[in-house]
Amino acid sequence: MAFRLSQIDFTADGRRIERAREVAANELTIGRDSACDIHLADLAVEPRHVGLREVGGKLEITALGTLGFTLDGASRSEALVDPASGGELRLGAARIGIGRADDGTVLLRIEASSGASAPTDPLEDKRGFSLASVLPGRRLAGWVMALAILLGFLAFPVVSHLTRAPQGHVMGDKSWNPGPLSRGHHQLAGRCESCHVRPFEAVKNETCSGCHKQIHDHAAPARLASARADAGPGEAALWGIAHLFGKQGPGACVDCHVEHKGGTGSPAESQALCADCHVGLKNRLPDTKLGDAGDFGTLHPELLVSVVTNADSGAHARLPASQHPREDNGLSFSHKVHLDARGGVARMAMELGSGAGYGKPLGCANCHHQADDGVRFTKLDMAKDCEACHSLAYDRVGTTVRKLRHGDVAQMFADLSVAGPRHPVVTGRQRPGAYADGQPYAAHFATPMPSPGAAALGKNGICGECHTATIRNGHPAVRPVFEPKRYYQNGWFDHSAHKDSKCEDCHAARTSNSAADVLIPPLANCRQCHLGETAPASSNKVPSTCAMCHVYHESALPPPGRKAARPKA
Amino acid sequence: MSARNAAPGTSTHESFLRHGNFRWAKTAGGIALFALVGYLFFRVPPRPYGGTWFGYTLGSIGAGLIVWLTLLGIRKRRINPGNWSLKAWTSAHVYLGLALVVVATLHSGFHFGLNVHTLAYALTLLVVLSGVFGVAVYATLPKALAASREELTQPQMIDALRAIDRQLDEAAQPLSHDDAEWVVVSLAEQPLKDGLRARLAGAPRRSPTRVALAMLGERDRDGPRQRVAALLARRLTQLERIRHQQRLRALLEVWLYIHVPATVALLAALSAHVISEFYYW
Numbered sequence: 001m002a003f004r005l006s007q008i009d010f011t012a013d014g015r016r017i018e019r020a021r022e023v024a025a026n027e028l029t030i031g032r033d034s035a036c037d038i039h040l041a042d043l044a045v046e047p048r049h050v051g052l053r054e055v056g057g058k059l060e061i062t063a064l065g066t067l068g069f070t071l072d073g074a075s076r077s078e079a080l081v082d083p084a085s086g087g088e089l090r091l092g093a094a095r096i097g098i099g100r101a102d103d104g105t106v107l108l109r110i111e112a113s114s115g116a117s118a119p120t121d122p123l124e125d126k127r128g129f130s131l132a133s134v135l136p137g138r139r140l141a142g143w144v145m146a147l148a149i150l151l152g153f154l155a156f157p158v159v160s161h162l163t164r165a166p167q168g169h170v171m172g173d174k175s176w177n178p179g180p181l182s183r184g185h186h187q188l189a190g191r192c193e194s195c196h197v198r199p200f201e202a203v204k205n206e207t208c209s210g211c212h213k214q215i216h217d218h219a220a221p222a223r224l225a226s227a228r229a230d231a232g233p234g235e236a237a238l239w240g241i242a243h244l245f246g247k248q249g250p251g252a253c254v255d256c257h258v259e260h261k262g263g264t265g266s267p268a269e270s271q272a273l274c275a276d277c278h279v280g281l282k283n284r285l286p287d288t289k290l291g292d293a294g295d296f297g298t299l300h301p302e303l304l305v306s307v308v309t310n311a312d313s314g315a316h317a318r319l320p321a322s323q324h325p326r327e328d329n330g331l332s333f334s335h336k337v338h339l340d341a342r343g344g345v346a347r348m349a350m351e352l353g354s355g356a357g358y359g360k361p362l363g364c365a366n367c368h369h370q371a372d373d374g375v376r377f378t379k380l381d382m383a384k385d386c387e388a389c390h391s392l393a394y395d396r397v398g399t400t401v402r403k404l405r406h407g408d409v410a411q412m413f414a415d416l417s418v419a420g421p422r423h424p425v426v427t428g429r430q431r432p433g434a435y436a437d438g439q440p441y442a443a444h445f446a447t448p449m450p451s452p453g454a455a456a457l458g459k460n461g462i463c464g465e466c467h468t469a470t471i472r473n474g475h476p477a478v479r480p481v482f483e484p485k486r487y488y489q490n491g492w493f494d495h496s497a498h499k500d501s502k503c504e505d506c507h508a509a510r511t512s513n514s515a516a517d518v519l520i521p522p523l524a525n526c527r528q529c530h531l532g533e534t535a536p537a538s539s540n541k542v543p544s545t546c547a548m549c550h551v552y553h554e555s556a557l558p559p560p561g562r563k564a565a566r567p568k569a
Numbered sequence: 570m571s572a573r574n575a576a577p578g579t580s581t582h583e584s585f586l587r588h589g590n591f592r593w594a595k596t597a598g599g600i601a602l603f604a605l606v607g608y609l610f611f612r613v614p615p616r617p618y619g620g621t622w623f624g625y626t627l628g629s630i631g632a633g634l635i636v637w638l639t640l641l642g643i644r645k646r647r648i649n650p651g652n653w654s655l656k657a658w659t660s661a662h663v664y665l666g667l668a669l670v671v672v673a674t675l676h677s678g679f680h681f682g683l684n685v686h687t688l689a690y691a692l693t694l695l696v697v698l699s700g701v702f703g704v705a706v707y708a709t710l711p712k713a714l715a716a717s718r719e720e721l722t723q724p725q726m727i728d729a730l731r732a733i734d735r736q737l738d739e740a741a742q743p744l745s746h747d748d749a750e751w752v753v754v755s756l757a758e759q760p761l762k763d764g765l766r767a768r769l770a771g772a773p774r775r776s777p778t779r780v781a782l783a784m785l786g787e788r789d790r791d792g793p794r795q796r797v798a799a800l801l802a803r804r805l806t807q808l809e810r811i812r813h814q815q816r817l818r819a820l821l822e823v824w825l826y827i828h829v830p831a832t833v834a835l836l837a838a839l840s841a842h843v844i845s846e847f848y849y850w
Contacts, residue, residue, distance in 0.1 A: 032742060067746070125723065131768065138826055142832065146834050149688070149834055150840065178682065199849075200847055
């Protein structure tokens, strides 16, 4: 019985050397111990690792120590192999091929490799010190990230925008949103295409007016353009560049209403925005009726009050508040008489007592009541505000007092005509002869007196106290009464913001003897508390921007009760 | 990036940081100052942001800077002499990169959000900060790297380790299986196979070789085990030297693994930022 051992080695240049020897024995041992038949100088191998024995033409392999061996890839501690069919035994780094030689001897081809001393490439070693040997390539990581960014943040939204259905929604453009929309446009968040209609095209005024149909221009665009102060060379160059990129303006919606900055979307209340045009406006727009305005404290035209100059025709005029404007509101009234603390009116108010809402000399609040929004005052109401003193009662039937109906002259005539007793001067006796009833000279003789209605309308009558009689369409009437809601046409005044002031601080009612006096204070009065935006803190005045009283888009009177239209102070 | 070629300042050598009597530091300072002064004085209503004319000016400067700074990656691969030496280029790269932070921040007008614009800004900061780290390590570490080599090149260090390993392998042949196991464990410790974290951490306190040395060194004082223990001690010293070198190399290189990929990503984010801005104009 013999084994043929074939030792395979490689030279440094890779040449293969095969050395064969015969071992005449029934059993073989393999291990690190040099006494073994097959000596493997490998620390992973036990000194006596496996034993081989031929049993009945087959090879029995047994692990001699605690470690097993690997036969054809499987871990074993003992095995029986037919050399004719072959097998590969692995012990540490060594491979032992089992086969049968032509002459029937068991052939073991031993291929040992020493793990520790494999020849290496110094360049490879040098590279091993670098991180490049353990990390993925820098450029690869860069390209992967770049591709992801370009796809996710550029290609996806662009493709979605270009291929969407009409009115369709663009996907993926949320990552383009540079900031929150203004409060009013909140519902447009996520619908960028509502304003950004076409690619590479600036947001246009036409897009804004698609929704904002009621917003009117501050003035006609051509006038606005002429009114605008000449841009300096720098600004003109900037607009040149902006126009190259398709921007509208100056004066486009987006020039003032900057979006994606949250807030209200309205421009900052800077007086410079107005002063741009309104300083020296006359030079650029010769036909303007507006005076120059640039700073409330130093450059602002006198306030104009809008008054009725003829109650019959309703003619209006805007007059400077400083020139004691007079109005014809159709009433006769003296604030002085009513507010005189020692006069008859005061006396009467005290007699009426606090139960009736009086009890003290009259004050403004006895007749003028602030509206719910606090901005202005409610319309005067004869029944509520005057009648406690100026009674319209004219008759008493039992316990019922009959009153005239305020505001209806024809009704007044009718009521009074049947009210009073009109007795004949002589009663119970017939006039004689041709003067008797039914005779040619019969007549009713009575004290000559005007009709009660006409008397009421007379200068000292119950109506004529406040109203002026006139004839309208051939019938007796009173002149129309005008009670203006607002005196300032372009400015905005909020009484609630001035609640810490007294009425007489601004309204000289105590000295006014005539209803024609317009009790609106002049500009100088406002300047006692208000100066321009740049008012120094030391002046103890309220720095006031234009927007405190004026609104850019609304030059006409705002709708009633539209407090929200007032710019924020 | 190629600053590794420039040694820190010495009396005979001018480092890239001091190049041309800080010419680029002054230029970059000028750009930053322009941006800052403009930001404070050209207050275009309603408030500063990237869409005002000064914002667009800063944006254009910033985009130009980013593209130019990126070109260092191309410039450093071209070996050509000229007025624009690589050192000058690197010096400009460092200082203009710092100026970019000021320009980009003021361009943003301090408006940040979860969007591609802030992504570009964040990548800019990441690139510049990693670059600052790079400059810092280049200014300090090459000296330490040279000092700790002890006249050995890095491949020589590996060769020396292999020689020790071969001797260990041979010396351990007579050992019992249990003892040989410790040698095998030690030999399996190959510093070149260390990952990023292990490299940045440097030599571990409890390495397999140290444990093997402790196990075998205590048994007896003579015979094959003593020889093995002596070899293990040498191996340990060599391992520590290699790991120290590896750690310095890792510190010198690791920032580039942020700087370079983030730069490529930044170019993409910058493109997306600019194109999207004009797409939804």
